[in-house]
Amino acid sequence: MTTSDAERPRPRLSFTLDLEDHRADRRGPARYEANTHVLLDLFEALGVRLTVFIVAEIAREAPALVREVAARGHEPACHSLAHRPLDQETPERFRRETAEAKAAIEDAAGRTVVGYRAPVFSLTAKTAWAAAELGGLGFEYSSSVLPAASPLYGFPEAPRTPFRWGVGPLELPAPVARFGLSATPFLGGFYLRYLPGFAVRRALRRQPRSACLWSYVHPYDIDATEPFGAVAGAPLWVSLLLWANRAGTRRRLERLVRAVQPEVPLGERVRAGAFADAPTFTPS
Template identity: 35%
Template structure:
């Protein structure tokens, strides 16, 4: 059973942990090239390809990084333009941000960009229309609907396996591939990336993905800054420091164990292994914003 290997390419100061205004980003040390190339070289070592969801602003500043990723055979996808929360943007702002990222990435690679992941899983019920915009703008796959709720984002009770979204009785020409969770004893257990991967012990990560693989392919996701323990340590609130910095020293070893234990490939290839996915109606809240 193969699993999708995905990377959200953003720098340490661009995250929703700190929520720095874009206008201040030039104040912080740029480390994204080095940390991303660590992952590219790691994947080379294990002879695996992954899907890199790249911010448009990172691609514009470092086109050589995008070129290096694509040259190694990895799949190039969009992570939006400026790592802005979609549930805090208007739909038109989202469309503009999406077009910017797509244009930059396609201009560098010369290939169509068809996959998207929202920053911090920020497509929520009041922004389901963003899925229609994705389809209209030529995207075929989205990986943004986190099937559990956190203080930041997520959709409690949304499907945890891939599906075709249905909005207002229209089946969109888009596949939704949520981040993998383990369903056990009536619980939804996140483990497949980010803070959860950094926090949980390696034995549990392996056990949980094996449980998932007994039924279907899974997906893991990482961020380059999670492999950069030398990044600046800011004097933030205690819970922010814990969420952002915890486990940075052990992330590489955990990912290596997963690469040694499981088979991985791009998200696009995983999707191609199954021709049909069920349509699922997504209910929008009344009084949704435009």
């Protein structure tokens, strides 16, 4: 006899938001602020508190928005100073700019920041030096690794469940699942917009028990009326994929919330000791 979906306990999942201005051309009014309000209202109506990874440029440009994120009970976290991938950094500049970013977000939010997410999952075997820097800067966890091969950034040798960097904080890698030829971070961004809902739910049920499940969304993921524009750092075909198929995102997010047991923000899980048994991983 098989267990039906109704009887199976729903997987526990944290929801995260990457707060950034994705446009290559920043002339004209930014749309992230209005889109973020829509998302904050949506998740509040669903009773979900988020971890919000904030690009520090936004903490300077729109400090009231960052203050509001914290005031509404969400966890403010750091998504770099200017969304530059780690392979374009030197350790010295990374240390300086990430310290600056953390301070700017803490100033705007009025809260201590303990979580970090690298732009575009750019923490890989080549940039693993960044983990030690994050530890030195006082971050308690990172959510920066895509533990699979990927056309952009991936770290296929990294564990798929939480681990502690040999020197550095705890890492909560992106949950991945195989669709066709490649393993993808299926719980967020354009994967969540394009993959059929039943396939996402099936992949969720197949995740390892010790995985830390989290989903991610960007303000632009729900912006169905934005005119087409290039996305910073992305080739044209990626910009097109990121632009299309946004109208159903809200409905898909609502369905995902109902398919899982929404968890508290990542920082609260880390601080409550949820991943205290995570093994240490030292990249070779």
